Amino acid sequence: MISKTLIREFETLLGAENVKTQEADCMAYAYDAAVLPPVMPSIVLRPSDSDALGKTIRLCNDNRLPVTVRGAGTNLSGGTIPSLGGVVLLTTGMNRILEINEADLYAVVQPGVVTAKFAAAVQAKGLFYPPDPGSQAVSTIAGNVAENAGGLRGLKYGVTKDYVMGMDFFDANGDLIKNGSKTVKCVTGFNLAGLMTASEGCFGVFNRIILKLVPPPAAQKAMMAVYDSEAGASQTVSDIISNKIVPCTLEILDNFTIRAVEDFAHAGLPTDAASLLLIEVDGHPAQVAEEAEKVETICRKNGCTRFQAAQSAEERNKVWEARRAALSALARLRPTTVLEDATVPRSQIPHMVRAINEVARKYSLTIGTFGHAGDGNLHPTILTDKRDKAEWLRVEKAIDDIFDAALSLGGTLSGEHGIGIAKSKYLAGEIGASSIEYCRKIKKAVDPNNILNPGKVLLS
């Protein structure tokens, strides 16, 4: 229980409207996008400036209150499910873009800036911020950094970590720690910003983030290739890369997903196709034309039954419509949607696809698979109903098997959704006990009272 005096202290610091203690307000921060049971916090705090943010953290530390910092709450791993009776600290109120520097190609933002709004502001200045997670319309930059979010453009442009140049963050004491710089090069001190990336709220609370910007590509070309065998599609992916072409986007949809999308969006997709590849190359117009031609040749050589290149912005939109509709189309089929993101080296994609299909058969589950083929990052999407206890048990086993398969193919538990609560029990299997111990030591050193998102990633 949080004392009345402390609540009053928070109210003085943040304004009463930014301190919520009623059950019905707290309940609205008991969950995130992971399929996990909600946990009730006892207070929700929303500072609107740096000073208040630092003081809030210090007060929590002084009172040994567990703090879960939260952006839009869209992470898929339970990273923002609070400790029972703990604090939810919202950084959504700090949502200003502080600077977009066109000469030096960087931007400085507060943690709660919404990704898509930021990308649009950058675009309005004629520049480009590539990381585009599927949740970008709502996700916050801090949430992206704390999860090292990816997106559709990862293959060529990398993921969030490739754009973090530096940041200020508050440590568990509420002291401001500065790291990184607005310069292209910076080796002043340890790369703490690197440590903070994918830290899932466990090491510090971001206050200001410096992000790298790039010039936008002058041209792009979207293409769609249809295959009647999974092998043909997979081979195409490897051949494109081995021909030294790096598309900005290279996505795959399996047969189940194709059928779901067609039922839902009537995009004119061939429902008997085994796989669909969606490819976009971008860059200088001449290079785009040349690469598009090569991609077409490779697709045809690998037996694609239909090839289509978008001739206009409208057609390009149409090509991507199928991909954008994938999650919606699948999510509508059953009440519960479990979106996984186990990732393998891209050459292992065919094996991973086969393994997932095998898991679906073994546990009699419906799994639609789509995702970032070029990154080896598939999204096997399990369609189920969590109220059906027997089926849910099979889902849990299936998830175990999917992770086993990814690890045995030299892959990793999570390509972009993070560990949080959902995957912490699998962590040792991938990185080993000593690695976990090393991380625990860091955690203990920087957060001796274990107030920052306790129980996430490393277990307690």
Added chain:
Amino acid sequence: MKDIQQLTTMLKTLEDQMTVCMHCGLCQSVCPLYTQTLNEADVARGKICLLGGLSSRMLDDVQGVKDRLDHCLMCGSCAANCPSGVNALEIFLKARVILTAYQGLSPARKMILRGALAHPRLFDRILELGAKSQSLFSQPASELLGTSCSEVMSPFIGKRHFTPLADVPFHKRCGSMDTPVGASGLKAAFYYGCLTDKIYPNIGDAVLKALRHHGVGVWMPIEQACCGIPALSSGDISSFKKLVRANLKAFGSRGFDALVTPCATCTSTIREFWPMFAAEFSDDEAADIRTLAAKTIDISAFLVNSGLISDNAKLSAGAATMTYHDPCHLKKSLKISVQPRRLLQSSPSCRFVEMNAADSCCGSGGSFNLLHYETSAAIGMRKRDNIVASGAATVTTSCPACMMQMTDMLSRRKDAVTVRHVIEVYAADLV
């Protein structure tokens, strides 16, 4: 109903619909309320989780959940953009009925809804009294917009620039009407709705003129009643049923091709919400509800869909620049957005310009505006800014409630922009 066990059992009936929500949070990007407050309890995901929490007894604060559920514009932006196809409005309305059955109606709401709205005649008379006395209390604030605000009444109406009540309600001036089918071969029943009747009778005149012009026979019984949305959104199912029955009685037995309305909210209420609650009625009534719902259509959509506006009507380049605001209940609920624009574009006096974010909510939200005026106005001001930025001299729309809200916002900023219904513009140009 006072037993919390019974409440959770009732809420479980919504479970099938609530589990469809995958808690992705994407509704945050389109919820006009969340955009304003950044409170998760304001957005669909938050509201659905609160109901889930109540139903699993993670929390027991029924009034707390009800207050947050009621804090909603019912604009349907969340549902229209939900990747999972969650029918948020259905969940909200049904939950409001359940929670109201448990908590009871507040005395003030009870008085208005049970006392006045559910008795159409009484409601008319109360408002007539208001029309006679309002000039005593209010003075013109902006001649252009025809609103009036009042120092005297401000404790009650806040800072609103009210659109005054019509001197004589539309139905009283026209009386019931039954005109023969003309050149179009079509007969339309005309459902004018409360706001056209009591505040904007000109809209009613415009609808009649347009239908007459296109040779559509009109049947307009003045026994028609409110569509029931104020009652339903307050969770007052019994008043809602009374009103639906009054309308079934007024329209039920006649043959007509369409039930035409100039009000986006009435259209979507009759088309979508009446059938949603059909199980509350007898089988015969439910069948009548479904038939009537299927025939209910917005006036612009009726004219365009029936082929009455010729395809080669010249795209007008008139003298008056006009823009169009998409009412949520037309665009998001019924996917109607092209037809009203067609009407404008075929009105010779109009030069049509799009405004930015034409389909973002105006913030009215029916009784939301009465209960949470400041939030409603903050959302409305964003709309106002977009209207003004479009440079249009007139903003048009298809819903009298949106008209009131936009009039209030524009009048407060003393903008020289008039507010008109699409059908007023269209009918004025007909000869």
